[in-house]
Every structure is written in structure tokens, then in C-alpha cells.
Amino acid sequence: MEHRYEPREIEPRWQRVWEDEQTWHVDNAALDEAGVDPVYVLEMLPYPSGEPHVGHLKNYAIGDAVAHFRRRRGDTVLHPMGFDSFGLPAENNAIKTGQHPREATEASIASFQRQFRDWGVSIDWSREIASHRPEYYRWTQWIFLKLFEHGLVxxxxxxxxxxxxxxxxxxxxxxxxxxxxxxxxxxxxxxxxxxxxxxxxxxxxxxxxxxxxxxxxxxxxxxxNWIGRSQGAQVVFHNDELDADYEVFTTRPDTLFGATFFVMAPEHPDVLRLAEGTEQEQAVREYVNRSLAGDRSERGAADKQKTGVFLGRHVVNPVNGDRLPMYVADYVLMDYGTGAIMAVPGHDQRDFDFAQAYDLPVKRVIAGPADPAGESLEEAADGGPLSDDAAAGGSPSPDDDALPYVGDGPLVNSHPDFDGTHNREALASISDWLATEGKGQASINFRLRDWxxxxxxxxxxxxxxxxxxxxxxxxxxxxxxxxxxxxxxxxxxxxxxxxxxxxxxxxxxxxxxxxxxxxxxxxxxxxVDSSWYFLRYTDAGNDGAAWDPAVTNRWLPVDQYIGGVEHAILHLLYARFFCKALSDIGVLDVNEPFQNLFTQGMITKDGAKMSKSKGNTVAPREIVERFGADSARTYVLFLGPPDQDADWSDEGVEGVNRFLSRLWRFAAEAAEAGGAVVAQDGTVSGAPGATAPVDPQGDDLELLRKAHWAIDKVTQDLDGRFAFNTAVAAVMELTNAISARRNAVVQDGGNPDAGAAAATAGDATGWAAIRFATATAVSLLQPFAPHLAADAYQRLTGLRIWEQPWPVAEQRFLERDEFELVVQVQGKVRDRLTVPVSASREQLEELALASDKVRAHVDGKTVVKVIVVPGKLVNVVVR
RNA sequence: GCCCGGGUGGCGGAACGGUAGACGCGGCGGACUCAAAAUCCGCUUCUCGCAAGGGAGUGUGGGUUCGAUUCCCACCCCGGGUACCA
Structure with a gap:
């Protein structure tokens, strides 16, 4: 009989079974059953726009593999889905076409749902959410009110x-x-x-x-980096003319004695007031207007020539009473620290640049490392930009290091109490001293801004x-x-x-x-919508509350979160913040929402990011129509390590499709061959003429070994390693072994169509081994190709693969009594010997030295040392 | 500039410090076929050699080690993040 792998027939058939039976539905009541291990597997919430792209395919192929694997390992898995359905693309479309964003959004959602179903992703659709629907955003609003109530808004x-x-x-x-x-x-x-x-x-x-x-x-x-914690000090500088205090934040209080001027951001609310009435007023006004009008990117350029204007005022350096001129300059940012800085041109590149431009004094307060007599001059002669600037600025004495000096060293020109102390040690003591003098205190500053x-x-x-x-x-x-x-x-x-x-x-x-x-x-x-959706999934039907903490706290944290790195900062930070805030408020007890995170790499085409404008997109729908969902899914996982970027290849999908076809055919054929079976303990029962189970022999034994090896390999690859590519490769290897055995049995006359009656005893055990190996391959492939697995497994065993526990490798099939000993001379492989596993170190050494090939490389030389790695190799070191 | 990734056959990629190149793609050869497709079998890092066999080889240069794709140091290239954050 002709067997043909027809994903277009197989896949919808099994999808219907899963849908009719709600196979992937998980009830919260399950949480109360004894021995339940609740596991939450989640892919990042998709934004529904048009159709899903290959990035989605990869995302859900990974997540679904994890979900299936964990289910079959006995966990109770929550694997929900929803849509991040508010947002600008739908609105921009509405502006262009007049179509209500809701309509376009719902159409996109329908398209996404259809395709996720076509892909056979094992989702509990009863928990679906969409952030634009009132039954969802009602609770988004509720959360906003809770935060408001607790002073977080x-x-x-x-x-x-x-x-x-x-x-x-x-x-x-x-x-x-x-x-x-x-x-x-x-x-x-x-x-x-x-x-x-x-x-x-x-x-x-x-x-x-x-x-x-x-x-x-x-x-x-x-x-x-985004949170950007900096440890330093707040220091108060006083302005006498207006009797005003200005605080600055600095991470370098050790350089306080080196401050020679003071700078405020153009947005600083006091800038204009300070300049008022001075002859600088007009100039300051113009400068501020100009810099506020300018665009941000220009201002952000670090290599930009520094500009600024004197405010006509001064502040007093609290540590030494120096009168420092005040400037406004756009290199100081209003939204970091206090919007004002003390400028230490001797030890800060930016302040130095400014000092150079406006001819301000540069003062050294930390000694450099160089030998005063020589080394520093040589360095200066090497001609970095620093030394050039220093030369142009007329460094005070030739035995100084080039300024600005941003490294460490002993304090100089500072204060008798501190001079000579190493600046790192002085850091803390100066902060303490400021505090006791009431001129400042140790302080921590964050780069993170309010949301x-x-x-x-x-x-x-x-x-x-x-x-x-x-x-x-x-x-x-x-x-x-x-x-x-x-x-x-x-x-x-x-x-x-x-x-x-x-x-x-x-x-x-x-x-x-x-x-x-x-x-x-x-x-x-x-x-905001996407900062809490994973909470709602746990109790999606609840119309009396956003969630029931008794339920949600059990499912959370998400055991495995999967998505793209592009959300590394925003989404993940906001979601973390929400959980902490809501837990403080008392409506939740989840400190961290995502215990394990996996970030997938991008799929490119022809080495470039896919985009419509480049015309290099790959539509998952077309791939699924041509090759089936199982091929598409298995291919994106086989492509390479899933955390790395990978380039799409149409030939690659065909290769995977070829592999699946082969495996499916072997399964269909083996299912019909009948005869003996491999029993639970690995023996073969029901071989014609045999009254008792027999141990598999020869090629059959080798095939069973390969099957158990594959179980071991795939299990390790999936258990927390995300090594889907090598897992698929292992099943391919097993399939190649099945193919070889199958060809031999058919050659032998074991016509699969003849059935058990006509088969000889040898053919019967052969088919038994093939059937076992095929069932194993199919079972191991189930997390990647669930339709094929369901179909083939049912043919082979009559059982539903998704209800079967994950296979366990039998130790007796993993162990061998011989192995290939690699023999090296000087670390180069010279021979390979088949030796018993039981051989002692001495015997291995002896066997290695006895090899002709080894002798050819050892003769005439002295054996200095022999390294023996049992089970692996022998390395002979000669002189 | 700083912080992460990554450099391995023609290509995607495998390799607890121990056989470099699993698996797949592509290519070459063969079987089946009237023919083609599909399928199956074999070969496929480079190089010298008829062969047996030898040599080289994981971005570059050093180092540690009996042994390095793997560990350490210095550097080059590619990709990403970030950038006047005091």
C-alpha cells in the first residue's frame, strides 16, 4: 500500500479533535487537586496587525514545545493567549480610511486566531483576553485607580x-x-x-x-543600565546675591575641591531669575530660548562643541569658600540629578571641554600615576586628544599628567585633612564630612524616570x-x-x-x-495594558474582580516567559513594577512576574530584517499551506539556536518536510507490518515460534539502542536547555537508523504488506524494533510536530500521544560493553581501537602502545608519559 | 566611547578541556523510470598522493595544558543595546 504524508488532511483532523474536546483547557479547580504542579508557560502578548509573521511562528513554536514537554512530564500547564489590541497602527489606519479601529482590530484578531489554530498551538482559548475590550480594560482602569489611591499616580x-x-x-x-x-x-x-x-x-x-x-x-x-543607579553625594552651593541654595548631585565628591565653575541646564527654573538684572540677562535669555527650541538629537551629540553663557552670578564652594562663576549650558540635563552641576574640569572630560571653550581655570586635585620625571611626557608625546588639549590649555607644569585626569590617585591641593589620601578612600570620608558640616550628604541617584x-x-x-x-x-x-x-x-x-x-x-x-x-x-x-495581562489569564472569566489572589498567586510567577529582546527594557520593567506595586497595595502576592525568561532571536531573510518595503517577507500562512504547520514549526526550531538570529531558507523547510514525510511513512508502514512487539522491559514478545520474550539481537538491538539514545538526548536538550535544533537533529538520526533497518528488513523479504502471518521470525523482530523506534521518534517529536505525532502514534499504538508520559531512556540500552578507544600520539589521533568497557587503565595503555599505527609514530622515541581517559582515549607523549 | 552577543566546510549549524564539522541544505555520482518528478544508496573541510598514508585547519597573535573551537591575555571584524546621566 502506498503511504503518503498529507499534512493538509492530517492537521485539520487533529485540530478538530483538540478543539472539540477542549484538550488544552485547564480548569482552576485543578489547582486544588493533590499533587498538582502548576506550571505557567507564556509567550509575549501579540499585537494583532494583519497577519502573524514568522517571528510569531518562532515564538509560539518555542512556547508550545515547552508547554507540551512539560505536560507530558506530568505538570499542569497553563498556556493562554490574548491580544495587545489597543495601539497606534489601528488608529492610524482609522485616520487614513475612516474605518473604526475596533473593526480593523477585531479582523486582525480573527486572522491571528485562525492561524494560531492552523499552527496547532496548544492554547487554552477559554482564557483569551483582548486589551481593547471593555471586560478587560475595565480592570486596567481599576488598577489605575488602585495605584492612584496609593499615591503611585x-x-x-x-x-x-x-x-x-x-x-x-x-x-x-x-x-x-x-x-x-x-x-x-x-x-x-x-x-x-x-x-x-x-x-x-x-x-x-x-x-x-x-x-x-x-x-x-x-x-x-x-x-x-536603564535604572542607572549612581552612588555619590548631594552638595549645597550657596548664591549670596539671591540668597539661594543650589544642590548638585555628584558621583565624585572627592573632586569637590577641584570645582572651578558651576553649570545649570537651560530648563532649570531659576536660570532666568538669576540672570535678571545682570548685564548677562539678554545673552542668557537668548541662549535659553535657542537651546529649548533646538531639537534633542542635536543636543545629545557628545562630540558637539560645548556652548553656554555666563549667568552674571556666583556660588560659593562649600568646602573651600571659592567663588565659582555660574553658567547655563545645554550639556547639563534637567532631567538627571538636580539640573545643576559643579564643574571639575581637571577631572571630567565634559567640564574640561567647556573650560577650554570659555577659558575657565582648570585645577588638579588628584595626582596622576605617572612618574613626574618621565613617563607622563612620553604619554603626552603619543598624542591622544587629551594631551593635545592639555598642551593647548597650557598645562601648569611639565611634570603633571595630562588633564583632565579621570583615573584614581592621591588627593592634592584639597584640604590638609585629605591631601595624600587615596581618592577612593576620601570618597566616603568627604561625604561624611559634608554631612557633619551640614553642607551635603551621601546620596543615590537613578537614571530611571517616572513613567x-x-x-x-x-x-x-x-x-x-x-x-x-x-x-x-x-x-x-x-x-x-x-x-x-x-x-x-x-x-x-x-x-x-x-x-x-x-x-x-x-x-x-x-x-x-x-x-x-x-x-x-x-x-x-x-x-499599561500589557503590564498585567498575565495576571488576568489566570482568572480570565472573573467578572467580579480583576483576579482572585488565591488563584493568581498559585499560577504566578510565570515559569517560562518567551519573547523578543526588543521588550528587554520597557515591557519587562513595567510588568515587574506593576507586580511589586500591586503586591504592596495588597491585591496580589507576586514580587517578580517572570521567573524564567527566554529571549528568541530574529528570523531574517537574505541576511536582513524582514520588511514589506524590502520585499523580503516570508508569510507563515503560505508556508503552512505548502508544507503543513508541523514542517513550519519544526523548521523554525531546527534553524539554529533559538536565542540567536537565523536566516530563513525555503530549501531548509523542504528538508524538514522531507524528514517528517519519511518518518510518517515509516510509522504508517510499521503500523501495518504487525507481528512481534517490543515490551515495556525492552524484550521482544510474540515473535513467531518463540514461546517466551526474547532479547533483541544484532541490528534490532542497535536500533533500540539508538532509540534510547535519542530519548536521552532529546530529554536533555529540552529540559531547560532550549536546544531544539539538536533535539530535532537527534530524531533525524534515529529516523535515519530506522530507514536503514527498514530497508534491510524489506530487502530480506519482510514485505510489510504481507502482515504478520507471512513474516519470518527475523522479520517479525525487525518490524518490532522498527515499530518501537518509530513510535519513540514520533513521541519525541510531538512537542514540535504535534499533528504528525498524534496521527502516527495512533496508527502505531492506538493511543493518544499527548496523553502519554514523556518517554524514559532505559539504562540497559544506553550502556555498551565495547567502545571506540581513540589513541593519540602527541595529541594527534593515530588509531581507533574497539575495546571492552571493562578494560582497566593499564590494559588501555597496553592496547594503545601495542597498536602498529601508534608504534610507527613512537618508534625511535622515548615515551615520556601516557594519559589515559577511561572510556575515551589514550594519549602517548614522546620525546 | 562604554556594555552585551557572535566569528567553525559552499551555506545553516554540532561538539562535559579529549575523535572538529553531528544533523540539515546545496553539490557530485549511482539505483529505480521509456523519461521526469518523487524515493532510495554512496561521496562531499582544504591540500599532497594511484593508493596506503601524510600535512594544514575553528577571525589574528600570544599563553596555560599531555591535549584548546572550548580556559587566560592582547587585538581585528560583524551584529545589537546605550550614550554629554555629572
Missing amino acids: ERRSAAVNWDPVEETVLANEQVIDGRGERSGALVEIRQLEQWFLRITDYAQRLLDDLDTIEWPEHVKTMQR LVSRQRYWGCPIPIVHCDRCGVVPVPEDQLPVVLPDVEDYKPKGKSPLAAAEEWVATSCPTCGGPARRETDTLDTF
């Missing part, structure tokens, strides 16, 4: 990033090189009333708790706030949620949210006083 006027193309503000994180992340437009700075979440309150915990989670090290590093969450856009979650003339900002009471997003005519933002045009919706009454009030018209950043 703030409305304040702030200099914000304004994207002139999208006509909305952006979070710092969404500004790349001074341009909007999506629009690419140069971002302007505007002063606006905005909503913030106080994530900075959690900076230290967000940093510390990275040590408690299993994430790729580079992702942790990115988060650490700006308001957006002047339509397609987002309405902020549940009402503005009342009498009561001010009033939160919408919980029992009035959700605040439903109204329909509008025009989606285009005109400097304010399109919601402002929905006048009937905006006009409301104050929940507190009942008087006329207006609804908040900004919507929430969509990162």
Missing part, C-alpha cells in the same frame, strides 16, 4: 517629548536618538500636564530583585478620572467602571486627544459633589 506639568507627527507625547523610552520610536519625527519638548506612574519609587527594588530571577544576563544588564502614561490618542484605555471645577481631580468610583471608550467621528489628534470632541461623553457629573464635570480625555499608554 501623579498629575504634573512636565517637560515632555512631543511627537509632532503622531501629535502625542511619548515616554522617554519611546524616544530613540531624539526621534519618535514609530514616526521617526524629531521630538519637541513641551511643557504639559501629564499623568505619571511613580516607578522611580521602585527603582532600588527593581534593581535588587534582578538577582532573584533567571533571565539572560544581557537583559538584566540592560535593565540595570509617563497619558497619550493624546483615541485608541487606548480611557483614564478613569473626572475633572471637577469644585473638587478638582476625582477618580471614577470603582462601581462605575468601565469608563467606556466612546465612538468618535474624527480620529485625528489635533494637539489634544480625539476624545475631547466626544462632547456628550466628556460632559459628566462629579462623583463627589454631583456638579458638572469633565472626563479626562487622555488615554493610557498601551504598555
Whole structure:
């Protein structure tokens, strides 16, 4: 009989079974059963736009493999799915076409769902969420109110990033090189009333708790850098003319004695006031206006020539009473530290550059390492930019190191108490001294900013706030949620949210006083939606609460989270923040949401990122139609290590498809061959003419060994290693071995079509071994190719593969009584000998030295040493 | 500049400090076929050699070791993140 692998027939058939039986549904009641090990496997929430791309395919192929593997290892697996369905693409489409974003979004969701089903991903669809639906965003609003109630929401006027193309503000994180992340437009700075979440309150915990989670090290590093903790000191500088104190933050209080001027950011609120009445007033005003108008990217360029203007005022250095001229300069940033710095040109490159440009004094307070007599001059002669600058600035004495000097060394020119002390030691004592003198104190500063969450856009979650003339900002009471997003005519933002045009919706009454009030018209950043969806999955049907902590705390943390590195900072940081905040509030007990994180690499085409404009996209739908979902899934996993980028190849998919076809055919054939079977203990039962089970022999034994080797290999590769590519390769090897044995048996006359009756005893055991090996291969492949596995396994055994436990390798088949001994001379392989495993070290050495090939390389030389690695090799060292 | 990744056949990639190149793609040769496709079998790092066999080889240069793709030092190239953060 002709056997043909027909994924187009097989795959929908099994998908229907799983759907009809709700195979992947997991009930929360399962949590109460004895011995249940709840495991949460989650891929990052997709944004539904058009159709899924190969990145999604890879993401879900990985996640589904993990989910299947863990189920068959006996865990109770939660594997849900949903959609990050608020956001700009649907809204921009609405602006262009007039189609309601909801329609486009729901259409995309339907397309995604259809394809995820076509892929056979084992999802519990009963828990599906979509962030744009009121039954979901009702609870997004509830969370906002909880945070508000606990002081973690703030409305304040702030200099914000304004994207002139999208006509909305952006979070710092969404500004790349001074341009909007999506629009690419140069971002302007505007002063606006905005909503913030106080994530900075959690900076230290967000940093510390990275040590408690299993994430790729580079992702942790990115988060650490983003949080940007700096240890240093706050120091107060006094201005006599206005009798004002100005604090600065510095990580180098050891260089305080080297401060020669003082600089404020152009945005600093006191800059104009300070210059007022001085002859510098006009110049300062012009400078500030110019720098505020300029775009951010230009200002950010580190190699830019430094500019600034004297404020006409001075501050006093608290440690030595020096009068320092005050400047405004755009190299000082308002949103880091206090927006003002003490400038130490002797030991800071930026301050040095500024000092050079404006001819300000440079003072050394830390001695360099160089031998005063010689070395430093040679270094200077080598001609780095530093030494050139120093020469141009006229370094005070030739035996000094080039300035600025940013290294360590003993303090000089500072204070009798400190001179001579190493600067690293002085760091702490100067901070202490400042504190006792009341001139400052040790301080920690973070780079992390509060999270700006308001957006002047339509397609987002309405902020549940009402503005009342009498009561001010009033939160919408919980029992009035959700605040439903109204329909509008025009989606285009005109400097304010399109919601402002929905006048009937905006006009409301104050929940507190009942008087006329207006609804908040900004919507929430969509990162808010995706910061808690993994909590909702655990209790998705709950319409009385966002979740039941008794349930959610059991499922969380997510045991395995899988997604792209592009979310290494924003999404992952925000989600961590939400869990900590909600746990502090008392509605949750989850310190860290994602215990294990796996970040997948990108799939490229022809070495480049896929994009429509380049025309190098690969549509998963087309691949699935041509080769089937199993081939597509197995291929993306076989492509290479899943955490690395990999290039798509059509020939590669064909190769995997070829492999699956072969395996399926062997299974179909072996299922019909009948006859003996391999029993649980590895013996062969029911061979014609045999009254008792027999041990497999010869080629059959070798095939069974290969099968057990594959079990061992695949299990190790999947158990926390994510080595899908080598796991698939192992099953391919097993399939090659099956093929060889099958060809031999058929050659021998063991016609599979003849059935058990016609088969000889040898053929019967041969088919038994093939059937066992095939069933094993199929079983091991199930996490990658679930349809093929279900179909082939049912043919072979009548059983449902997804209900079978993961196979376990039998030790007796892994062990051998002989092995190939590699014999080296001087570390070079000269011979390979088949030797008994039981051979002693001495015997191995003897056998190795007895080899003719070895002797040829040893003769005439003296054997100095013989290294014996039992079970592996012998290395003969000669002289 | 700083912080991560990564450099291995024609290509994607394998290798607890112990046989470099598993597995796949591509290529070459063969079987089956009237023919082709599909399928099956064999070969396929480079190089010298008819062969047996030898030599070289994991970005470059050093080092540790009986033995290094693997560990250490210095450097080169590619990709990503970040950048006037005081």
C-alpha cells in the first residue's frame, strides 16, 4: 500500500479533535487537586496587525514545545493567549480610511486566531483576553485607580517629548536618538500636564530583585543600565546675591575641591531669575530660548562643541569658600540629578571641554600615576586628544599628567585633612564630612524616570478620572467602571486627544459633589495594558474582580516567559513594577512576574530584517499551506539556536518536510507490518515460534539502542536547555537508523504488506524494533510536530500521544560493553581501537602502545608519559 | 566611547578541556523510470598522493595544558543595546 504524508488532511483532523474536546483547557479547580504542579508557560502578548509573521511562528513554536514537554512530564500547564489590541497602527489606519479601529482590530484578531489554530498551538482559548475590550480594560482602569489611591499616580506639568507627527507625547523610552520610536519625527519638548506612574519609587527594588530571577544576563544588564543607579553625594552651593541654595548631585565628591565653575541646564527654573538684572540677562535669555527650541538629537551629540553663557552670578564652594562663576549650558540635563552641576574640569572630560571653550581655570586635585620625571611626557608625546588639549590649555607644569585626569590617585591641593589620601578612600570620608558640616550628604541617584502614561490618542484605555471645577481631580468610583471608550467621528489628534470632541461623553457629573464635570480625555499608554495581562489569564472569566489572589498567586510567577529582546527594557520593567506595586497595595502576592525568561532571536531573510518595503517577507500562512504547520514549526526550531538570529531558507523547510514525510511513512508502514512487539522491559514478545520474550539481537538491538539514545538526548536538550535544533537533529538520526533497518528488513523479504502471518521470525523482530523506534521518534517529536505525532502514534499504538508520559531512556540500552578507544600520539589521533568497557587503565595503555599505527609514530622515541581517559582515549607523549 | 552577543566546510549549524564539522541544505555520482518528478544508496573541510598514508585547519597573535573551537591575555571584524546621566 502506498503511504503518503498529507499534512493538509492530517492537521485539520487533529485540530478538530483538540478543539472539540477542549484538550488544552485547564480548569482552576485543578489547582486544588493533590499533587498538582502548576506550571505557567507564556509567550509575549501579540499585537494583532494583519497577519502573524514568522517571528510569531518562532515564538509560539518555542512556547508550545515547552508547554507540551512539560505536560507530558506530568505538570499542569497553563498556556493562554490574548491580544495587545489597543495601539497606534489601528488608529492610524482609522485616520487614513475612516474605518473604526475596533473593526480593523477585531479582523486582525480573527486572522491571528485562525492561524494560531492552523499552527496547532496548544492554547487554552477559554482564557483569551483582548486589551481593547471593555471586560478587560475595565480592570486596567481599576488598577489605575488602585495605584492612584496609593499615591503611585501623579498629575504634573512636565517637560515632555512631543511627537509632532503622531501629535502625542511619548515616554522617554519611546524616544530613540531624539526621534519618535514609530514616526521617526524629531521630538519637541513641551511643557504639559501629564499623568505619571511613580516607578522611580521602585527603582532600588527593581534593581535588587534582578538577582532573584533567571533571565539572560544581557537583559538584566540592560535593565540595570536603564535604572542607572549612581552612588555619590548631594552638595549645597550657596548664591549670596539671591540668597539661594543650589544642590548638585555628584558621583565624585572627592573632586569637590577641584570645582572651578558651576553649570545649570537651560530648563532649570531659576536660570532666568538669576540672570535678571545682570548685564548677562539678554545673552542668557537668548541662549535659553535657542537651546529649548533646538531639537534633542542635536543636543545629545557628545562630540558637539560645548556652548553656554555666563549667568552674571556666583556660588560659593562649600568646602573651600571659592567663588565659582555660574553658567547655563545645554550639556547639563534637567532631567538627571538636580539640573545643576559643579564643574571639575581637571577631572571630567565634559567640564574640561567647556573650560577650554570659555577659558575657565582648570585645577588638579588628584595626582596622576605617572612618574613626574618621565613617563607622563612620553604619554603626552603619543598624542591622544587629551594631551593635545592639555598642551593647548597650557598645562601648569611639565611634570603633571595630562588633564583632565579621570583615573584614581592621591588627593592634592584639597584640604590638609585629605591631601595624600587615596581618592577612593576620601570618597566616603568627604561625604561624611559634608554631612557633619551640614553642607551635603551621601546620596543615590537613578537614571530611571517616572513613567509617563497619558497619550493624546483615541485608541487606548480611557483614564478613569473626572475633572471637577469644585473638587478638582476625582477618580471614577470603582462601581462605575468601565469608563467606556466612546465612538468618535474624527480620529485625528489635533494637539489634544480625539476624545475631547466626544462632547456628550466628556460632559459628566462629579462623583463627589454631583456638579458638572469633565472626563479626562487622555488615554493610557498601551504598555499599561500589557503590564498585567498575565495576571488576568489566570482568572480570565472573573467578572467580579480583576483576579482572585488565591488563584493568581498559585499560577504566578510565570515559569517560562518567551519573547523578543526588543521588550528587554520597557515591557519587562513595567510588568515587574506593576507586580511589586500591586503586591504592596495588597491585591496580589507576586514580587517578580517572570521567573524564567527566554529571549528568541530574529528570523531574517537574505541576511536582513524582514520588511514589506524590502520585499523580503516570508508569510507563515503560505508556508503552512505548502508544507503543513508541523514542517513550519519544526523548521523554525531546527534553524539554529533559538536565542540567536537565523536566516530563513525555503530549501531548509523542504528538508524538514522531507524528514517528517519519511518518518510518517515509516510509522504508517510499521503500523501495518504487525507481528512481534517490543515490551515495556525492552524484550521482544510474540515473535513467531518463540514461546517466551526474547532479547533483541544484532541490528534490532542497535536500533533500540539508538532509540534510547535519542530519548536521552532529546530529554536533555529540552529540559531547560532550549536546544531544539539538536533535539530535532537527534530524531533525524534515529529516523535515519530506522530507514536503514527498514530497508534491510524489506530487502530480506519482510514485505510489510504481507502482515504478520507471512513474516519470518527475523522479520517479525525487525518490524518490532522498527515499530518501537518509530513510535519513540514520533513521541519525541510531538512537542514540535504535534499533528504528525498524534496521527502516527495512533496508527502505531492506538493511543493518544499527548496523553502519554514523556518517554524514559532505559539504562540497559544506553550502556555498551565495547567502545571506540581513540589513541593519540602527541595529541594527534593515530588509531581507533574497539575495546571492552571493562578494560582497566593499564590494559588501555597496553592496547594503545601495542597498536602498529601508534608504534610507527613512537618508534625511535622515548615515551615520556601516557594519559589515559577511561572510556575515551589514550594519549602517548614522546620525546 | 562604554556594555552585551557572535566569528567553525559552499551555506545553516554540532561538539562535559579529549575523535572538529553531528544533523540539515546545496553539490557530485549511482539505483529505480521509456523519461521526469518523487524515493532510495554512496561521496562531499582544504591540500599532497594511484593508493596506503601524510600535512594544514575553528577571525589574528600570544599563553596555560599531555591535549584548546572550548580556559587566560592582547587585538581585528560583524551584529545589537546605550550614550554629554555629572
